[in-house]
Amino acid sequence: MAQATITRTTDARGTGPVRRSRGRRHRGEDLTKILFVLPAAVAMVALFGYPVVKNLLMSLQDYGLRTFFTGAAPWVGLKNYSTVVTDNLFSDAMVNTALFTIGSIAFQFVIGLALALFFHRRFPLSGVLRSLLLLPWLLPLIVSSATWRSILEQDSGILNRTLSWLHLINEPVPWLNSPSVALIAVIGVNIWIGIPFNVTLLYSGLAEIPDELYEAGQLDGATGWRAFWFITWPNLRAVASVLLMLGVVYTIKVLDIILGLTGGGPANATQTLATQSYERSFIDFKFGEGAALSNILIAISFLFAIFYLRSTRRAIDE
Amino acid sequence: MNDSAVRRAVYTVIGVLILVVMLFPVYWMLNASLQPSGNTLTAGFLPLHPTFSGYQRALSEQGGNLVTSLIIATGTVILSLAIATPCAYALSQFRSRWVSVGLLAILISQMIPGIVIANALYTAYERIGLLNSIPGLILANCASGIPFAILILRSFMLSLPPSLVEAARVDGAGLFRAFVAIVLPISKNSLITAGLFSFLFSWSDFLFALTLTTKGGVRPVTLGIYQYLGTQVQNWNAVMATAVLSAIPAIVLLVAAQKYIAAGAIGGAVK
Known part of the structure; x- marks a missing residue:
């Protein structure tokens, strides 16, 4: 038709x-x-x-x-900014935001790349398995949070039970209840959520690299790691840089997962700029301060985007 | 020959193992939802004595919230597609210097944190009475639906030959009629993709549900789960049953609309 x-x-x-x-x-x-x-x-x-x-x-x-x-909202100049920046929590939130973003993206990317390379080999069911892998990414974040809360539960969660059954730990790890490990646990959950997206994009990047390049490389002795390093990686760089930029922009503003898992606690160990902004606006009802924090968040995001645009432009010029 | 067949079989086994590890939490959610309420978390790896008491409780406590989520998600799909489709067509077919301006605006919009939108919409909704309302949440959820739908639909429509519409115009059809009669039917697949994602975004929304509702009247199911998690969780099986029910759209879409989902993930991102 x-x-x-x-x-x-x-x-x-x-x-x-x-x-x-x-x-x-x-x-x-x-x-x-x-x-x-x-x-x-x-x-x-x-x-x-x-x-x-x-x-x-x-x-x-x-x-x-x-x-x-x-209805009165008097102008106060930059007072909100100075209030939030000088707050004790601000530097913690900045550090946590950086750790959360960098930790999430680094592992999502490396694991995603490894899985994409694996699924790029042709074998029975690879297509079906790859698309089922997308499920964690499609689930509502609050559903993932609830599920992981039950898995990470200190006394009876399946993770601690498995680890002690394997004699890897002597006593239950307070994954979400201890300030020293909560951030790691939250980053871990976010890595799990982000892997499917990374696999899908990197796989589509791999699929676009023509087979002839590998055939030609083979003649020159470029196989295995050398093929990856001299053929795959240079051809994947464009997709990888888009992915990393999107990763920063999306991860830096993550709020749902943290609220669902820890609510910023324990003892503010998982507070980020986004959770702080939420709390100031919607818990403390100080919208001016919440807005100041979220503007700082936008500014950081923009800096990354400009950095990215400049680096891609340079790549094109070359 | 035989050797490579063995190797490929080994790959398949490894692939299945990777999937088992990655999807274990999803299985665990299902398993926990079928356990009796007292000892949900101490349960074994298999629901040997499955009970549906968690689901009974979930449906009686969250059934209405599930319906609310369904209405909001459906509304978001309709509104997002109605607004995004003509715009995607324009951005793909019309020649104008404004096209690149529009695309840039959409890309920048992806950097705006949800909390910024929530801050502003809360103050505006408070004034115009859209707090605690389904239309208010539909509108807010369009913030994720519209830009994504425009990007997906545009990337498809770029490949439409302009002659397709021009021919209809020869027969006297106006631009709009040609769009409805020709472009829309051909774009069916990409409309489905964009619609599915708008649905999932809206169904999964938690931030707007949390910030733009202040009392119990309108409560999407994501907020219901959050409130379950609020303090010490008493009934894990009901929480997990609600989680399973909320995961159904994602699971159904993944199984039934596999190709659309992968296309959407790629189309929306690499632009």
Whole structure:
């Protein structure tokens, strides 16, 4: 059906009537074209433009519980920023955000690459297995959080039971209850969630590398590790850098998983900029301070994106 | 020949083992949901005496929330596609310097943390009375649905030959009619992909559910699970049963719409 349409239309291309009708309808057409984009433009402004501007304004105001009753939100300049930056928790949150982001991405990427290389070998069921692997990524984050809470539970969780059965630990590890291991546990769960996405993208990158390159490489003795290092990796770099950039941008703002697993605790051991921003706005009802923190988060994200854009541009120039 | 067949069989075994490790938590969720309430977590590896008491409890306590989530997710799909599809078409077919501006805006929008949107929408909703409402949550969830749908649909529509629409125009159809009569039917697959992902995003939403509802009236199931987790968990089997029920859309979509899912994951990211 679609095939028939295509054949018919290729013949019609460039014939007289098309041109003429175009000229006649030109003005009404421009209006229609605008109408195609208008709803999306309005939605993007309302859902992204407005929030960014509103956050910038709120971060300069004393926007708190009182504002909701009286409507008064006095301007306070940069006071919100100085309050959140000088808070004791700020440097902890910064360090945790960095550890969470770097730890998650590094392991997601390395494990994802290893699995992508493995599934790139042709063997029975590889396609089915690879797509089933996507499941952790598709589950609602709060479902994953709940499941991992039960697995990591200190006294009767299956992880501690298995580890002590294997005599790897003498007493149960308080995965989510001890300030010294909670961040590691949270990063571990986030790695589990992110692996499927990394596998899928890296696999699609691998699939695009032509087989001839490997055949030619084989003649020059490039097999195994050498083939990976001289053929696979250089050809995968573009996909890898997009993936890492997306990884930073998405991971740095993660909130659901942490709230579901630890809520930022114990003893603030898993507080990040995102959880802090949430708490200040929606627990303490200090929207000005929450907005200031989330603006810092956006600024960091943008820095990474600019860094990424500049490095890819340089790569293209070369 | 024989040697390589053996090797491939070994790969398959390794592949299955990798999958078993990666999907163990999902299995564990299912296993725990079938255990009796007292000793849910101390259960063995197999639900030898499965009981559905967890599900009974989950359905009686969270059934309404599941329906709420379903309504919100469906609404998000409809609204997101209605808004995103014409725009994706425009960004793929119209020649204008605004195209790159629009694409850049969409990419930048991916960097905006959800908490920023929640902060602003809360204050706006509070004023216009959209807090604790299903339309409010549908609108908020469009923040993840619309940009993603535009990217997916556009990457597909880029491959549509312009002559396709022009032919219809010869027959006197306006731009909009040609879009509805020709572009939409051909784009069926990518519309399904974009719709599935909008559904999953909205179904999985937790942040907007948490911040844009303040009292019990409207409560998506993600929020229900969070409240279960709030303090010491009393009934793990009910929590896990709710988790299983909330995971059903993801599982169904993965099995039934495998090719769309992989296409979506790649199409939405590599742009």
